[in-house]
Amino acid sequence: MVALPFQGHLNPMLKFAKHLARANLHFTLATTEQARGQVSSTDEPHSLVDLVFFSDGLPKDDPRDPEPLAESLRKFGPKNLSEIIEKKRFACIITVPFTPWVPAVAAAHNIPCAILWIEACAVFSVYYRYYMKTDSFPDLEDPNQTVKLPALPLLEVRDLPTMMLPSDGAPFNRLIAEFVDCLKDVKWVLANSFYELESDIIESMFDLKPIIPIGPLVSPFLLGADEEKTLVGKNLDLWKSDDYCMEWLDKQVRSSVVYISFGSILKWSENQVETVATALRNRGVPFLWVIRPKEKGENVQVLQEMVKEGQGVVIGWGNQEKILSHEAISCFVTHCGWNSTVETVVTGVPVVAYPSWIDQPLDARLLVDVFGIGVRMRDDVVDGELKVAEVERCIEAVTEGPAAVDMRRRAAELKHGAVSALAPGGTSACNLDLFINDITIVT
Known part of the structure; x- marks a missing residue:
């Protein structure tokens, strides 16, 4: 398994390995040297996955901005990854979408390759249809233009993944174009989704490039498994989790706490923090907020005052799955990254959606x-x-408004569908079995 050193890449790979572990397969997870010192988890994941590291070709102190990192990986990644591949006999190579040079490396070593698609099947459909020119798209310069695509609501250009838009720049656009092109060397596209969640989208891709849902890729305890009996209970976290927040949640009223997190990459501006904090103060609702230490947002006075008064807790990082599954959580203010989207679906928590870039819109x-x-x-x-008024409107809508009951009912239905998909005989469980059979036959 090959992934970039990002939280949103490493954990889906680890969780994928967990779901395949029943087949007694052996896993090697390769990422760049940059992650070696960042992985702050216990030794527990190593019982399931061998971690190996390869150079991205950049000096140790390089800031690794997206464009030079992508260019360096194109140049040095194939050779450095090949050195790892040559040390073992691998039945399959699985990689993330943002390393489009990996399938060619797999082909050169005559090893079948799979993509673990870590975004929505809907995003895959949009990328494929645009770069393969199977459907007509308007001028992407105008955010107000509408886009009609199979199995999706009528979209505006501003709803499309930003990496395909001119505003995001040529390097990102090139990366996605290279990804779609690399699919010629890919035998399976395995998606962190489930049929019941995106059935129309999945069916719409059957005759183009089939996408196989094998998710939701979440920790087994969210699907009803006894955590103590599962092989691995922890994730590969790049930051240490502030677990004391769980004790605080235990003291809160059921469905009362607003959980706020923008994931592992995005940063809050001080203005955004002050606005959301003021809205929370006005409504008097308890909150649990993830603001990483490097951000300045935690210094906003109104937020500090509320924390001091006991209205809420600010943490640098937390176990999001455990937080979302806690009965005290009422809603999730989220940037809408796909991992967070899947986790909120599986835990049945309604959302206030505040997207920023990439697939989030x-x-x-x-x-x-x-x-x-x-x-x-x-x-x-x-x-x-x-x-402030907009934040208050949204929090009220998902917690008290007329539609809140329907949102919770729908969230509960999707939660049930997620659990069923990976239960024996479920749609994703059957797809995983077929994949295991495929790579067994290949080898």
């Missing part, structure tokens, strides 16, 4: 308009800033 449309489990929080159309 389309994920937000799915959460609100397709899955029906949330509302969209938007910046002001005049000055582009988030307003």
Whole structure:
């Protein structure tokens, strides 16, 4: 398994290995040297996965901005990864979408290759249809233009994944174009989703490039397994988790706490923090907020005052699956990254969707308009800033508003579908069995 050293890449790979572990397969997870010193988990994952590291070709102190990192990996990745591959006999290579040079390496070693698609099947469909020119798209310069694609609601250009838009720049656009091109060397596209969640999208891709749902890739305890009996209970976290927040949650009223997190990459601006904090103070609701130490947002006075008064807790990092599954959580204010989207679906928690970039705008449309489990929080159309009244409107809508009951009912239905998909005989469980049979036959 080959992944980049990002939280959103490493953990889906580890969870994928967990779901395949019943087949007594052996796993090697390869990522770049940059992650060697960052992985702060216990030794527990090593019982399931051998961790190996290869150079991305950049000096140790390089800031690793996206464009030079992608270029260096194109140049040095194939040779450095090949040195790892040559040391063992591998039945299959599985990689993430953002290393489009890996399938060619697999082909050169005559090893079948799979992509672990770590975004929505809907995003895969949009990328494929655009770069393979199977459907017509408007001028992507105009965010107000509409886009009609199979199995999706009517979209605007602003809803599309940003990496394909001119505003994101040529390097990102090139990366996705290379990904779609590399699919010629890919035998399986395995998706961190499940049929019941994106059935129309999955069916719409049957005659183009089939995408096989094998998710949700979450820790087994969220699917009803006894955590003590599962092979691995922890993730490969790049930051240490502040677990004391769970004790605080235990003292809160059921369905009362607003959970706020923007994932592992995005950072809050001080203005955003002050706006959301003011809205929480006005409504008097308890909150659990993830703000990493490197951000300045935690220094906002109104937030510090509320924490001091006991209204809420701010942590640098936490076990999101355990937080979302806690009965005290009422809603999730999220950036709509796909891992967070899957976790909120599996735990049955309604969302306030506040997307920023990459796949998040389309994920937000799915959460609100397709899955029906949330509302969209938007910046002001005049000055582009988030307003207190908008935050209050959204929190009320998902916790007390007329539609809140329907959102919770729909969230509970999706949660049931997620559990069923990976139960024996479920749609994803059967797809995993077929994949195991395929790589066994190949070898």
